[in-house]
Amino acid sequence: MIKPLSITLAIAAAFPQFAQAEEELARVVVTGSNIRTSQKEGASAVQVLSAKELAATGKTTVADVLRSISANSGNSYNEQYTGSFSAGTAGLSLRGLGQKNTLILVNGKRVSPYATAQELQEVFVDLNSLPLAAVQRIEVLKDGASSVYGSDAVAGVVNIILYKEFKGTEVSAQVGSSTEGTGQLERSASLQTGFGSLDDQGWSVVFSLDALKRDKLQQSDVSYLRGSDFRGNANGTLAWTPTNYYGTSDPTRQLGGVQGPLQVQNYGDITPGKSGQVLAFNPAEFRTLIPGVERVHTSLRGTLKLNEDTEAYAEGLYGYSWAEQTFGAPLTVGSGLRAWNNAQQKLDNISVVLPVGHPDNPGATPLPFTATLFDLGARQKQDKVDFFRVLTGIKGSWNGWDYDASVARSGSKLKETVQNFVNRYAFEKVLADGSYNFADQSKNSEEVRNRLRLSTLRPAESTLTVADFNASKELARLPAGALGFAFGGQWRQEEMNSNTSTAVLSGTELRPAINIIKGKREVAAGFAEFNVPVLQDLTLNLAGRADKYSDFGSAFSPKASVRYQAAPWLLVRGTVSRGFRAPSLPEITNSTSVSYGSVIDAKDPVTPSQPRGITNITIANSQLSPERSNNFNLGFVVSPSANSSVGVDFYHIRTKGVIDTESTDTILANEAAHPEKVVRDAQGRILTLYRQYANQGERVVSGIDLDLRHKLAKTAYGSVTLNAQLSRVFKYEQPLSPGEPLTNGAGTNYFGSIPKWRGTTSATWELGQWNTNVAWNYVDGYEQTTRPGERVKPFATVDLNVGYKFNAATSVNLIVANAFDRKPSWDSSFALVDYTQGDPRGRFASVKLNHKF
Template sequence: MKYRTSPLLFALAAAFPGYASAEDAAAPELERVVITGSNIRVTQKEGPSAVQVITAKDLEGTGKTSVADVLRAISANSGNSYNEQYTGSFSAGTAGLSLRGLGQQNTLILVNGKRVSSFATAQDLQQTFVDLNSLPMEAVQRIEVLKDGASSVYGSDAVAGVVNIILYQQFTGTEIKAQVGSSTEGTGQTEKNVALKTGFGDLATDGYSVVFSADAMERDKLQQSDVAWLAGNDFRGYKNGSLSWTPTNYYGTDPTKLLGGVQGPLQLVPYGDITPGKTGNVLAYNPAPYKTLIPGVKRVHTSLMGTLRLNEDTDLYADLMYGYSSAEQTFGPPLSVGTGLRAWNNATQSLDNIAVTLPVGHPNNPGSTPVGINATLFDLGPRLKVGRVDFYRALTGIKGTAAGWTYDASIGRSGSKLKETVDNFVNRYVFQDVLAKGTYNFADQSKNSDALRQSLRLATLRPAESTLTTLDFSASKDLFALPAGDVGFAFGGQWRREEMDSNTSTAVLSGTELRPAINIIKGKRDVSAAFAEFNVPVRKDLSLNVAGRADHYDDFGSAFSPKASLRYEPYQWLLLRGTASRGFRAPSLPEITNSTAVSYGSVLDPRDPVSPTQARGITNITRANPELKPERSNNLNLGLVVAPTKDTSVGLDYYRIRQQGVIGTESADTIIANEASAPQNIVRGADGRILTLYRQYANQGERRVSGVDLDLRHRIVGQQWGNVTLNGQLSRVLTFEAPLSTGEPLTNGAGTNYFGSIPKWRGVTSATWDLGKWSNTLTWTYVDGYEQTTRKGDTVAPFATLDLNLAYQVTKQTAVGLTVLNLGNKRPSWDSSTAFFDFTQADPRGRFASLKLTHKF
């Protein structure tokens, strides 16, 4: 059989990319395999595009327990990706990947070379993405990261690159693992992991193979108040820091006009400590106990892979995956009511203002006229959220050879289903009733009855579901021979149906929930595609690859993506390569189909009659646009690999990506600046202050990104002192250019947080020392500093950590290990724009140590 994947080949490719030694020449002929980014099977260990291979041994060496943690640590993950630390998201508890900083929607995630369903709802209202937390870890044999655009092979979403997660197709025996870890910093956070992998049958000898794996993880919730240096929310010792407490419980719009006194978490503090320049005292509270930094999670993943050999040329296969994930967090402090309180009006598709005014005679109104207030309903308790996700993929297919063709045909169905429940939200109608009757005491909430509190509390369910149905076919063969070798050809087609139904709760739709956040998405579309690829050996040392793919979407139309690449190996120790391609990202269903979103933000309004120089909170209503066109991209990649010895290789690759028609909404500054020509986009209250901004997705400006990747590998083969493998990846963002606002010139955001935090440098270096029964890995991760653009002159310092993973083979069947993440207990760098640190670049856990036991049967 010539079409089976060779684990040995990829192990060699990972250790010595681009090098063919004399020993290789004497070895048996390498099997022909498909490497991510192509449909043609080759024997070359390095193709024309840079592919980072993370082997099973590499995965073990990281000491990490999830696919998300492994992938998010690679240097090409430049920025604008999120994990479960993004607790304010509609996709809380998830994790994604953003190669080149272009966003999660521009990185395509595959499992065994095939698409899987995106998460049930959108990130940041518009980004559809694959949730890495829903994918199994124990089943992974290797991960291939293509650091080049690949729309010519895979279609939409592959603008920045492709991640192909390859699961074990064959495995013999049974292996169990157990791991328990805890923070060493007194946060109380622990993590427990168990895993099982078992398999039987060998295709070559038995004619079948079955592999089953399961892994489970439970991790405690981490509150901000659990972390010693964050617990007080007092950052006055940092540049541009302040006492980040929240003023509340006051009359009118002046926080110094106190409503009641100290109660619950409220304390009397100088207003100037919170907002420099202010005088007087305010009632304020520390929000740290109400902020979840990392949710408490429970996850279970299972995978079942089966292959049946019908004859020497034909295999039937099935791929079943199921994952369950639960993320529990404190959504926020108890609800604050006052200016800007709203409820959704489904009939008008807008927000109704809810007046928070104490009538005359109310126990908290000492005057003879109605008076507005701002207050926090502490006695109702913090608002809580639990998101439960069920993910699955069922795929079956047939592959083999016939009439000289190698083919693969499959049909699959994948889905992600979310059930998100929230507690301690507030019932609008009950609130308005008790406000009018004066039965709720804002000034001394201890006097409110439990029955009254319970009547105000509201629990809701938000459902969402995303599904993907696919039909795939591809075939390849050598067409004819040229003097330099065989001309390879591949072709194929795909049909898929994408569906998303992300709803909101009935309480929101009926107008019952106060201050709702909404992300309603309902739509589906069919996509059909055809593709072809040629690999032409021009000379023995020079090959040309050309590919093209035509995609048709039933909503916006068609897109064609061509690609050409060259691979030149003039010497055994030198490889030169380059690709030029066009790509696209189709408008996501939230952007182009029937969708409505309500979110909250802040703006600086120069026409604000009260505070024209201070930002204040407003509501955003964002709408889809059925007239959208796809984002188009041009990609250029140039690289070389130098391998002076069989144990050393150096790879250097340059990339440049130019996108046109990037989809987004106008910035708040642009909307406010153009109020005279488009007044319908702004709703102001009776006092002249902005209440709501209306936005709509549109194809806007251009984005240009460029950078270089450096890949270093060296192996020291010893005898008495064992073997040492050095492995380093370093990425440098040269440019990340986009307009700051519609119509403005491009601004370079590399090394700034203009467009999300984009550090110029990211690096990961590891050293693995294998000595007898010991296998030990030390990993250094570096994230460069960057400019904090909202406060000129303020920079965020570089951040680096060391991870240690020790493994000892006690017996042939049993191994034990110790993992210490963040060995030096480094704190994330201070970032005044986020109040403490940027969670897209670091996490606050500090040192985290784990013990691991592995046993094989």
């Protein structure tokens, strides 16, 4: 595998001799500051993706664009995470610090987070709810910005900037399909139109609409995954699921025979070291890799020039998203089957025992058993989300001040429906009266099946109300330049109300999953910023922000940054800041979650070396303190010419009081001291682990970003532009358990998959009516820590976008993602591939038609 640094050096070698380039630049506000400057490169590293660069990627969603940047180094999820309480969504995790530490803005203003939490605790903005057609550019600030924006900007900020003015109308349509026989299709279309002119008419209106529909992809649709036979991979087995047997721990005691998807398999092929034969099924047909989705986004923005110095503006965003997936195989009943007891806030055990006289019980004593209810059908799930933001404001200049004031209301509303879950009371009845045949389910009546089937609705809603104001001015002219000053304030109210279904609360649903969050907070903040020209080529920026939260208290976030133009071709920059992350509403307010996982328990009397499925009950902690962070960034930009630049930026983030729950290993190691955290059955096997959020310890993250850009001089063979953004993680350190020393997870999956290298290198070639972009995407390998000795291999793909302009108005593009059909690397901890890093679709080809009126 070619190392990313080789690509970096190859591009750097193409640069010509250093040359000074002078350029007059307008004064603008760049993400990360409230002060207008004319500096092309600031004290903080900001990656800018222009509309032209966005189009060159060939990607159809904001999520696909942002998740491919190199700084998205781990711990972020998209719709491939189908086991999530936030199915169908996509987030961004700069520096691998989680979606909750990356702030997403639209036109420099906040939008509502998703209706419920990802991974039980992560409050995040769903990128799938945001429009792409309306985007003029995206700015990615890669250092901490709590001093300017607030607590959720510890890892960085993404500012999605929409068109303020647009001339004419542009429409596009795109259709694509997997070339690998999966049957997956994707269709998308967009419209962008604009009216008026601020300069000529004093007003402007821009409207955009984009829509996307993509088919569902099942594991059984992918040729190399459909058999669920991974014995050729490290630690791989025949990943079939044993079921339908008497007792709770020996699946060779078969209940009934081959039926539905059940087949007879050797137990040792599924669980090495075992003998005998079992009834088992292939889970591939019941597993969705990528949900089917339908999305529509609209954006409407209007600007009115009140006078030469004042503008009023208003905008509305709306996003509709629908995602459909197979939630899982039909329910398996057996040991550990439970239902929720809302009055006591705990799980009640449900007996799964064949009574004497039951047709499936051949003996004279009650008989425990395990069975999958195949005739009820696969469990299905659909998530419908409505997202909106309405905003109005006024901006302009008065008496030397530039100001901007706005108010906004934003929200995200979820309705999740499921089918073919199981009614606890109907199950207990058919078990007692023998009216359901577990051994031969073809004999069951449709009336009995319908009694057992359960469909439910889970609602959730998140809202955000914000009032913002900021103003800036040149306070004085110093010998080295203008002394800039900015100040402002913000008030916002955050509310989240994530419920569960009435069937769960009444104890009706078997094996319930719960993510209940109910909380509200108010935040008031004031901030100030100075831009001080110390020398002609040396600028110091000082900023500070005080935030007061209604639920935990106050925090102050200072920041200092230096920009030194050491030579016309050399910029040196650095920032030092202190930040914080306020406990999220799921972590600190009225919150209870029931989720499912697995554990290897050395005390297990049956399978001490094999994973066993368990239930996790996680509760909030009103006594949490915020996470406190110290950020340090140091870098330089070399600009040999107006067409070339090399940026190198080092970052170091130390966070204290990281909020999390105790690890499974810690809970089990301290079971004697805290037996209330571990619930075992009569055999001594773990059923439930109780967890609570707490300030656990420290985390240290460091690394380096490389940004290389070069545009070759135009010749008879056209023009070529080269870009590379590469990120190298040096440290991602946390204790494995509270009180233990820090362990470096860079290049491992100790703390989520954190590859040491991530990068995208691209080349764009324009020749006459042709335009071609080739991008190489690289994800480094990492050590699989739960299976020592296994290393997940690096993964690289090549994307191709070839466009042809018929005339100035009409063009067509052929877009091929993963042109060489590279398969994502095997990772036994995911039992397939790491969906946070790879995509199982293989080669995907699309055609796009674009026309301007």
